[in-house]
Amino acid sequence: MSFALALLAAQVGALNTPGAAPPLPHERDTTPLRPPRNRTKVAGAPAPRVVTETVCPQTGDFAADADASRALAARSTGVERAKANECLGTLLGMTGRWNEAGTAFAAARQDARTPSWRARLGAAAGEAALNGNDPATALTALDATVPDALDSIAMSGFVALLRARALVALKRDAEAEAPLAQARDAAPNDAEIWLLSATLSRRLNRLADAQSRIEKAVALKPADPAIGLEAGVIAVLAGRDEAARRSWQSVVATAPSSIEATTAKGYLAQLDPALASKPTPKPTEQPSR
Template sequence: MMLPVSLILAPFMLAQVGPTAGYGASPASQLPLEIIEKKQDEARKRAVQEMPRPTAPRGAGCMAAAEASPERTVQVARDALNQAVGREKVRAGLCLGVALSDLDRWGEAQQAFVNARDATEADDHQTRARLGAMAGNAALAQGDAAQALMLLGPAASEAKLAEDNALTASIALDRARALVAVDRPDEAADALTRAREAEPDNAQAWLLSATLSRRQNKLIEAQTQIEQAAGLAPRDAEIGLEAGVIAALSGNDGAARRSFNSVLALAPGSDLATRAQGYLDQLGPEGARTP
């Protein structure tokens, strides 16, 4: 059972998030923060790291080469595909997709992952889910959210059959991002709910839920969700930044300043810190009224 936020938040994060008041306030156009956008490379590499590694010498060499020289690896993987049968075709296709992704050739990478998925045995639900998710990520990376949704739907079904909660949550987060991109925010909120249900301790799921709620001007929900995220990842500067934006839009300038200052302490010199300082400048000194 999850403890109340008031009991699990560290003192530092109590200062960072703070209570929120004035929920009827209108969103301030000078305080936008679009953090729900896709982190293509980070998410793709996470998915690749979670994939089962090839065991055959050729496959293992190909995957190692993909990190060192993706250009050469593309040709090596294509040659391997021409000779591969059965599971080797899956391994070679995965290798090809990874190498193409490293070259930002997302359309080709997407097709390579799809081909590898289709070569996977029907009862290997986890591998099919992972390859489908990687294909969906490739579609998102090239800006084709509609295609991503077509790929992520079956991947979600495979992950459910595999009873893999972490993978189910990850795919649900990708679906939420794609749904936001095609302007279907209510469906995105449903996808985020599924992500939180599958993996309740996933701080990113709570963060993206708070961001979407804030964008929909559901500030009470956003505050509850960002507090959950803060309890799970108390030193995450991105969470602190979103907490500040939610507090500012809710009329709680003091809590917003504390959140933005915490970002400066957690991630000095980063892009997040630059944004936080910009928001602090807009809020003005303590006691000033926000325009």
């Protein structure tokens, strides 16, 4: 079996070589909520995406603040309970307790008064469930959020992006195309969305679409190692081995300590074992389009 065929067969699993398979849409960092202002983020927590607008406790003790928010939610009603549960979800997410965070956000959404607030909380609940590896719960929360997000192009696009992640995680790849297209329309200059679009097209064996979308991602963020890695995968599956080499060598050169560089080295070793002893290109080289 050729390397390209082996790589194609390995798209839904690990390669039988050094390095992991390229990240799939649901495997990439889905990111939690933005912590309250002036708060130190927990080491290792993903970067923020959904922003909380509620003022939360800020004593510096995450556990104590979460307990205070939980107690306030228990004795409050209506808007105050929604705010307390939103803070609780934010604090739980900052400590990696995603399932509990999602439950808190979902409870807050029930008491929220405005569509924009409900949309934000619904997106937060879905994002937390994705971070907690529960795509079914995430999709349920996000589907319910779609009507509330209609008044905001940005929020509608973000909810669509999360829905696409959940669908891919549930192995419903073809269904993820429509929400991912909506996400692209809402944020046409977001390189990550174009990367995910290219990856999904590649998974669906639509290599022409994958190529055009990865080119857009490269144009928006040329030095991103995940984009360079995916560009090489798409190239080798299309029979463009030299372009794949350039992409993967560029990943190794520009981000040598990254996980993507480790994967790229494994792919290069498969494509041509002799490349392992060759020098990598200068860091100024960009991923192949």
